[in-house]
Amino acid sequence: MSYDKFTILKSTAVPMPIENVDTDQIIPARFLKATERKGFGDNLFRDWRYNSDNTPKKDFVLNNPLYSGKILVGGKNFGSGSSREHAAWAIYDYGFRCVVSSFFADIFKNNAINIGILPVQVSETFLDKIFTAIEANPRNEIEINLPDQTIAILSTGESESFEINGYKKHNLVNGYDDIDYLQAMKGEIQSFASASVY
């Protein structure tokens, strides 16, 4: 599924200073029963967001009207656990286009990029600065510049660069995906397969 192009994103951010946010929290297994990719945002962080009677939990950040935006900022080891791409779908469907953390679990990071969410890995120090800036004023904006590979806290002017490989960056900036790439090299794959021992 090709996706929207990603270049510069300027937005307020939603802070979630919790470590080891696993994909079972992002979307619990009982909401994985759909056969189409739609509506997952409604169940994003379901059990942290809603009580068992489906009333919103007031102290959870997504239920706090002070916080909104297209950037989710999480504690370290974000997205650990299950490989369910539904976790990335839920984050996207809710309206986020970027997740910032000091450390991402591998599979989640891949899944996010594959559907057009940019995972931005920053230092622990910079992550703390972001949390502090949002705490000071939830309207403070963060700017993510993918072509330049920088993330900035606009209220303080502090910024940091982040890593992404050239291939993935090109894909995100242009809205291409891996399937486009692989389809263009089918002949090469076919020859490789002919020589396979399995």
Added chain:
Amino acid sequence: MSSQPATLFDKVWDAHVVRKITDGPDVLFIDRHFIHEVTSPVAFLSLERRGLQVMFPYKTFATADHNTPTINQHLPVQDPLSAIQLKALETNSGKYGISHWGLGNPKNGIVHVVGPENGITQPGMTIVCGDSHTSTHGAFGAIAFGIGTSEVEMVLSSQCIMQPKPKKMRINVNGELGKGVTPKDVVLYIISKLTAAGATGYFVEFAGDVFANMSMEGRMTVCNMSIEMGARGGMIAPDETTFAYIKGKDRAPKEEAWDKALAYWKTLKTDDGAGFDKEYHFNAADIEPMITFGTNPGMGIGISKRIPVTQELGSGRSSYEKSLNYMGFQEDDGMLGKKVDYVFIGSCTNGRIEDFRAFASIIKGRKKADHVTAWIVPGSHVVERQIKEEGILDIMQKAGFELRQPGCSACLAMNDDKIPAGKYAVSTSNRNFEGRQGPGARTMLASPLVAAAAAVTGVVTDPRELMN
């Protein structure tokens, strides 16, 4: 192949690179692809929208497991959404000519149990599935890992995925394991030392006496949980134990093809002098039966130990406190004697015959504790048959236990096997995340021996006390 000393991982990875992209990932050819009902429907849908075909249908294998009931499998599936997913798997497999072992098929079971059981999993392969516990197949010296649905679509349409080559880590455990210490304890111990993110970005090779002396079932348990320390996957060099396990299996190479395969598989080991980015050494004698006390698999301790008092500050401390609060535990609490409401034996981690033998060795001649609800779920129909043939079912029934039908069951609680909110479960599965086994459920991960001891005593118990 270079003449430089290479690791097992390098040998297998490098043999599968179709194209290297400068400043980008490798295009990696995939030998075996497993699919199940939950993470494949959207991939098929997208394939159809793009008008693409499945490139090599015979390299993909479908089995239904995540979302299946573990009782009355002969009746129509009650949950309409689950029924739709199961039907979608059957229809998609049929449409593209993919082998499908649906509910009721004698080959059906958990994907990571049936793959090895049928000889589909072999040394030196690249194996993927839309399930993080695909790392299980690394026990055979394969590179095996979980992928997302977009990648499932890539494998279906091009038999390749695109990923950068991970860094390499070797974890050595040497010496002899003590009484009551199982492969599950070994891996829970390793994860407790490395933390739940300690191997992120790495592919792990497990090496040393402990793994060399381990059965294939045990190796699968260990590799299964390599994802729980964040590793892309884990693998163990194939040896005589591996070859003996595979020989004669349904889809294993036969006759001349076997000899040829064997000659190749014997080259699949890390050369002396090959480099790792990180290496750990542990002593088998330091490991005791393990149990988890928190909400990630890194939060494990020896069963006789007390819950650690955290030294962390800031978000580390608040996350730790949140976790203990969810579990209803305190720092410095002992684990022994804590009340247990549910016991779950099963999953791709511990749902193989050896696990049920271990369970039986403890419950034999004892009775299930009255207040404990026990779900005993084989990993496949083959395991179910073994349980019956070996007389384990008999032992279970005399002790007041019932055997359910194969599936992922309470490991992820997608079906009806959900632990109720606030209840405590000792579980042989792989994740103790909040709500993993049902909203509000409190999970303690442990070996089948520890789970069996809890099932008969009703509290967290050191299984060594019940062993002869």
